Each structure stands twice: as C-alpha cells, then as structure tokens.
Amino acid sequence: MGNAGTGARDRDRDTEGRARNARPRDGLGRPLPYGASGVERQPEGVVRTPEETVAEAQALLDAGKPFHAHEVFEDAWKSGPEAERTLWRGLAQLAVGLTHSARGNVTGGARLLRRGAGAVEEWAAGSGERSPYGMDVEGLARWARELAGRVEGGAGTVTARTEAPRLRGAR
Structure with a gap:
C-alpha cells in the first residue's frame, strides 16, 4: 500500500532486485521524465x-558528461584497493563539482x-605518488580551485565540455 494515493511509482529494481533509478538522464545526469529520451547511462x-x-x-569528460565520468570514478573507488579510495573518491568529487557548476x-x-x-592532494601527499596512472594530480587540483573561484566570482553557468580537465595533463 505504500504508494497508494501518492502518485509515486514503485522503486525501479535491477535484475537482482536492488533499487536502481531507471529514469532517463540528460548529459549532466539530471533525471528526465519516464519515457523521455536521454543519454545512455x-x-x-x-x-x-x-x-x-x-x-x-x-572520454566522458571530453564529451561534456562529467556526471557519467563520476560514475566511472565511483566504480573505481568502490572496487579498487583501499589504499587508492581517497584518490578515486576525490576524482569523483571533481567530476560532480564540474557537473554542479x-x-x-x-x-x-x-x-x-x-x-x-x-582529496587528490591528500592522497598524493600520503602515498608520495604525484602522477598516479599518468594523471597530473597537482594540475587537477589547480584546475579545480581555479574553476571554483571563477564560478563563485560570477562566471555563471559553465559549459562542461569546454571546462573539462585533462586527467593526464594540460590541454
């Protein structure tokens, strides 16, 4: 009876019965109405x-899909070695920060x-690694802080594709 009279639909479930939101999403991860065409999740x-x-x-960042890039980083954060979780979580936060911006x-x-x-700087300091998997940790942190300052300074809504960072160095 839980949804009776509320107009809410039953929770979407995957093949194993876990709750999964099946609503289509746009390129920035915003939910669209059921039945709308969205980008592939x-x-x-x-x-x-x-x-x-x-x-x-x-590739997702370059395509202007930072929300979807965040999901890729989140998989690494959840499935990777404990010693790298702060790195992958930080990268996911950078992608979500670009999404929100x-x-x-x-x-x-x-x-x-x-x-x-x-987070990525904390991981680099703790691990002693400045270029994990070829990524420019210092450059990513610099990019993120510069973009945060511009957004707060009145730059307005940014375009995800043109603001996307290069994970392995400057554009």
Missing part, C-alpha cells in the same frame, strides 16, 4: 583497470571542486 559496478578507468572517464549550482559546484582537489 553508465553501467554501475563495473570493475575496470585503473588505466581503463582514466581513459573512460576522460555546469548545472548552475555555484555553491555546490565550488564546494565539491575544492573538496575533490583536497
């Missing part, structure tokens, strides 16, 4: 090598960009 729970993660996330959420975008920058 990233499958959840995919185990990739770190190199595959970086390459797939970069592109959606016009100034406060949330800037906050997540800075949080992600801090």
